[in-house]
Amino acid sequence: MFKMTKGIKAHKHFIKSRKKHINKWLKEHGLTDKEAKDFASFTKENILLKVYLNIVIFEGKNRKNFVKEMIYITLYSRILYQGLEQIETKKSQIEKIKLSKIIENLTLDHSEFAFEKINFEKEIFNQVKEFSSFNDEILNKRRNFFYQEIGLLFSKITEEKKQIFYAYGYLLSLYVITYFETDIEQKNNTFNNLLFKLRVNEALCDFTKEVNEFHFNTLIAKINRWLKVKSKSFSFKEGG
Numbered sequence: 001m002f003k004m005t006k007g008i009k010a011h012k013h014f015i016k017s018r019k020k021h022i023n024k025w026l027k028e029h030g031l032t033d034k035e036a037k038d039f040a041s042f043t044k045e046n047i048l049l050k051v052y053l054n055i056v057i058f059e060g061k062n063r064k065n066f067v068k069e070m071i072y073i074t075l076y077s078r079i080l081y082q083g084l085e086q087i088e089t090k091k092s093q094i095e096k097i098k099l100s101k102i103i104e105n106l107t108l109d110h111s112e113f114a115f116e117k118i119n120f121e122k123e124i125f126n127q128v129k130e131f132s133s134f135n136d137e138i139l140n141k142r143r144n145f146f147y148q149e150i151g152l153l154f155s156k157i158t159e160e161k162k163q164i165f166y167a168y169g170y171l172l173s174l175y176v177i178t179y180f181e182t183d184i185e186q187k188n189n190t191f192n193n194l195l196f197k198l199r200v201n202e203a204l205c206d207f208t209k210e211v212n213e214f215h216f217n218t219l220i221a222k223i224n225r226w227l228k229v230k231s232k233s234f235s236f237k238e239g240g
Contacts, residue, residue, distance in 0.1 A: 008215070008222040010087070011053040015044050016069055025071055029102045029203035035095060043074045046148065047226045048173055051219070058212050059157050064071045069153045075103055080173065084180050113152055115163040120170050120203065121147060128195045161210070168211045171204040179227050185191070
């Protein structure tokens with residue numbers, strides 16, 4: 001099993017080495033010292049960020065040139081995860097408001113993204129909704145999820161395959177959230193999300209091959225291992 005995932009790393013030491021830079025940026029954008037430290041702890045366990053840094057390495061790029069993207073991905077991811085958390089406290093409500101305000105002011109140079117930005121969530125949703133109790137109302141409730149923005153950040157890694165990397169980042173973030181949502185359904189003995197998850201996984205695998213065929217197996221194996229570990233420690237919202 002070690003050989004299977006040998007090429008994929010968690011990059012915890014690198015993330016820790018950027019901690020001061022990340023904390024400084026967060027405090028400059030409105031978080032307290034305590035909030036920034038809590039956010040940094042989440043950064044170390046962020047599955048999307050781990051994959052992002054591995055892709056950066058595979059493309060022969062320097063991770064130090066992507067610190068801003070690291071922060072952005074973690075911001076979007078934190079909001080995504082908060083949508084799944086079981087208990088919403090006053091502290092988490094305040095954090096969500098502050099993070100949402102920071103996100104509203106993030107600026108991505110859209111001249112870098114001159115390609116079609118496909119809404120994969122809607123595409124796959126339309127493929128499976130006739131086989132489940134999904135409806136357009138459910139999809140509309142999910143509009144605050146940041147799959148497209150994460151996809152755009154993945155596209156910044158490459159110059160030659162921007163649309164492919166966009167698709168990969170979008171589908172990866174969609175798969176991570178759908179994985180946890182499916183766990184919620186299994187605990188509640190409902191399975192509407194399962195077919196959606198399978199279709200997302202299929203599309204993600206297709207684009208993983210296009211991003212890096214050599215590391216295809218190791219990426220898929222490592223992502224699913226991280227998801228299983230995270231799922232065991234997650235406090236899910238009831239009735240997701």
